[in-house]
Amino acid sequence: MKISLICIGKTDDSYLIQGIDSFQKRLKFYINFKMVAIPDIKNSKNLSKEQQKAKEAEQILKLISNTDCIILLDERGKEYRSIEFADFLNKKMVSSTQHLVFVIGGPYGFDTSIEKRADGKISLSKMTFSHQMIRLFFSEQLYRAFSILKNEPYHHE
Numbered sequence: 001m002k003i004s005l006i007c008i009g010k011t012d013d014s015y016l017i018q019g020i021d022s023f024q025k026r027l028k029f030y031i032n033f034k035m036v037a038i039p040d041i042k043n044s045k046n047l048s049k050e051q052q053k054a055k056e057a058e059q060i061l062k063l064i065s066n067t068d069c070i071i072l073l074d075e076r077g078k079e080y081r082s083i084e085f086a087d088f089l090n091k092k093m094v095s096s097t098q099h100l101v102f103v104i105g106g107p108y109g110f111d112t113s114i115e116k117r118a119d120g121k122i123s124l125s126k127m128t129f130s131h132q133m134i135r136l137f138f139s140e141q142l143y144r145a146f147s148i149l150k151n152e153p154y155h156h157e
Contacts, residue, residue, distance in 0.1 A: 001093050002032035003142065006063055007104040008056055009040040011132045023139035030146035035135065036063060041106070049108040057111035060103060068099045070118045072110055073134060077121030082155060085122075086145035104134050 011017050020035070027033040038059045044052050064070060069092065080088060092100050102122075103114065110118075124137055147154035 001097050002034075002099050004033070004063075004099065004101045005035045005104070005135065005138060006038065006060055006101060007035065007131060007135055008038050008059075008106040009131065010037050011135060013132060016132050016136050019136045020139050023136070023143045026143050027139070027146065030143075030150070033142065035139075038063075050111075052106060053108050053111040054113070056106045057113045060114055061117070064101055064117070065099070068101045069097045070114075070120075071100065071102050072114065072118045072121045073102055073104050073124060073138065074110065074121040075123050075126060075128065077123040079123045079126070082141065082144050083148055083157065085141060086148040088122075089142075089145050090149055102138065104131055104138075107131070 011020065024033065024035065038056070041047070041052055041055045047055070089100075103110075103118075105114070124134060124141065129137065144155050
């Protein structure tokens with residue numbers, strides 16, 4: 001199985017970039033993981049929220065195939081404890097999921113076309129975080145999940 005994280009826009013803050021890079025390097029030992037950043041929508045100030053979400057959706061849909069399992073990272077999604085998230089990933093691997101794609105939406109969330117295509121939604125918290133921070137939090141949780149699956153000492157419970 002391979003895992004991708006699709007997000008809108010680039011990460012600007014160096015401390016976030018360093019953290020994300022650190023977890024991406026660690027994840028190489030467990031899984032084929034890549035992060036794909038879609039460029040910010042140009043002239044978004046001239047677009048309505050719905051138009052901006054639709055343009056973001058067009059870009060996201062270009063990156064996924066019909067066989068990909070799509071999970072949206074959304075505050076209204078299912079919440080997992082770290083051990084439960086590890087179990088979720090394990091079930092995806094056991095069920096022969098080829099490509100698991102997580103998606104972070106833009107500032108206004110997801111277009112209905114993406115929500116219809118999605119296979120599920122996960123919430124990392126009921127709190128709202130910047131889209132750039134979510135990349136770091138997700139990368140860390142993904143690493144934590146694989147360390148749990150491998151019975152390594154990173155996670156303590």
